[in-house]
Amino acid sequence: MAAEFPAPPPEWGLRLSPEQLEKLALYAAGLREMSGRLNLVSPADLAVIETRHITDSLAGAVPLRRLLPGGGTVLDAGSGAGFPGVPLAIALPELEFTFCDSSLRRFQFLTWITSRLGLRNARALHARLGQWKGPLYSAVVQRAMGQLENILPQCLNIAARGGYFLAWQTAAQVAADRPAAAAALAAAGGELKEDLGYPLPGEKEERHILVFARKG
Secondary structure (H helix, E strand, O other): OOOOOOOOOHHHOOOOOHHHHHHHHHHHHHHHHHHHHHOOOOHHHHHHHHHHHHHHHHOOHHHHHHHOOOOEEEEEEOOOOOOOHHHHHHHOOOEEEEEEEOOHHHHHHHHHHHHHHOOOOEEEEEOOHHHOOOOOEEEEEEOOOOOHHHHHHHHHHHEEEEEEEEEEEEHHHHHOOOHHHHHHHHHOOEEEEEEEEEOOOOOOOOEEEEEEEEOO
């Protein structure tokens, strides 16, 4: 039986049911079970996977619910081990999620964990963002894919007109002067709507989610 999953900080305003917390715990157990053979998470992070990865992913749940009050579709671009998509799909059953990754090994893990958790509002997709020919999404999320100036055009182009792109960033990344990112944002026809700062339990450095909108 999976260990009990700690609830998100109450100040986030995210209330999860016992069933949702159980699924998050099962997800953490699945990551530990498969990470060694699939290289999903660094060995140093396995002990803190609940806070450093899963709870950090959940920080996007309340903003997404506010941005998409009528429901919608969300693409986790470069999902990897499922961050932030899997925790968000557990927390937001009213939204439809696609976990996209170019690695066949990770796609197979995402397919397996989606089935194991019984996520009816999610599916895995094996595809490259640079060769995207799929549908457009109400929102695109990404947590650790690379330099912002490189991913902004790709992710905004996959968002529908008036849709959103949510990018998880460190405090150092947000504080840095990034003219290339500003130029990429302008070229992609987007604008920065919000900079949402939040702390993680047990950590001092603030983290951020940057919310970009694709102009309609």
